[in-house]
Amino acid sequence: MTRILEILAAQRRATGSDDLAEKRFETLVALERDFATDRRYIGEMLRVQAARAIDHGELATSRTLLARSLRLHPLNLLAWRTVAYYIRRRTDA
Numbered sequence: 001m002t003r004i005l006e007i008l009a010a011q012r013r014a015t016g017s018d019d020l021a022e023k024r025f026e027t028l029v030a031l032e033r034d035f036a037t038d039r040r041y042i043g044e045m046l047r048v049q050a051a052r053a054i055d056h057g058e059l060a061t062s063r064t065l066l067a068r069s070l071r072l073h074p075l076n077l078l079a080w081r082t083v084a085y086y087i088r089r090r091t092d093a
Contacts, residue, residue, distance in 0.1 A: 003041065004031055043073030051082050054089050062086055 011018040019027045035041050050065035066086060069079050 003035060004028070007031065039072045040076070043069045043071075043076055043079065046072070047076065047079045047082050051085065054082070054086050057089075059086070059090055 008018040008020055046065045046069035050062040053062035066083055
C-alpha cells in the first residue's frame with residue numbers, strides 16, 4: 001500500500017473520515033510534495049520498479065532504476081538484495 005493510502009486509512013480508522021472524503025485537497029498536495037522530496041521513499045519506489053523489470057526480463061531498464069535507487073538511498077539493504085537478484089537473472093539469461 002502506498003504511503004498516502006496508509007495515511008488516509010489511519011485517518012479513517014481514527015476519526016471515521018479522511019482528508020480525501022472531507023475534500024481537503026491542500027493537505028493531500030502537501031503530503032505529495034513531502035513524498036516528492038523524500039529520498040528514501042523515492043529510492044524504495046525505484047527499487048520496486050526495478051524488481052518488477054527484472055521479473056519481466058527488462059534487464060537494461062532494471063539496471064538504470066537500480067542505479068538511481070542506490071544513488072538516492074545507498075544504505076537500503078533491500079536495494080542491494082535486488083542487485084543480487086539482478087546479477088542472478090543476468091547470469092542465467
